[in-house]
Amino acid sequence: MAKALTKSQIVSTIADTVGITKKQAVQTLDTIVALAYKNAKNSFTLPGLGKLVLVHRKARIGHNPATGETIKIPAKKVVKFRIAKAAKDAILGPKKK
Numbered sequence: 001m002a003k004a005l006t007k008s009q010i011v012s013t014i015a016d017t018v019g020i021t022k023k024q025a026v027q028t029l030d031t032i033v034a035l036a037y038k039n040a041k042n043s044f045t046l047p048g049l050g051k052l053v054l055v056h057r058k059a060r061i062g063h064n065p066a067t068g069e070t071i072k073i074p075a076k077k078v079v080k081f082r083i084a085k086a087a088k089d090a091i092l093g094p095k096k097k
Contacts (some may be wrong), residue, residue, distance in 0.1 A: 040079060050083045 005013075007029070015025040036044045036052055044052040058077040089095070 048080050048084055048086050049088060053080050053082060054078075055080050 010054065011022050011025045011029060014020075015022045016033045016036050018025070020028075027068070032046070036046070041054050046052075057076050057078060058074050060071045063069065063073050064071055
């Protein structure tokens with residue numbers, strides 16, 4: 001499996017493709033990330049890629065796998081990323097029936 005792109009590789013690709021400097025590409029990427037962090041509570045959509053959403057999980061009963069002991073797992077908030085259908089289709093190919 002290929003390694004994931006680093007931030008500098010992503011910045012270089014953006015700068016070359018769009019025709020801007022690497023410094024401008026870094027600022028653009030950092031602005032998008034900051035915007036996503038700020039608006040994740042209300043959900044943040046990156047068109048064509050997906051959506052960051054805040055999900056509330058209910059309290060539940062779990063089991064310790066080592067001892068089999070029943071434990072109470074408290075309610076909590078988690079951040080999830082939901083992949084857009086366009087991204088799924090582009091990566092995996094269209095769904096066959």
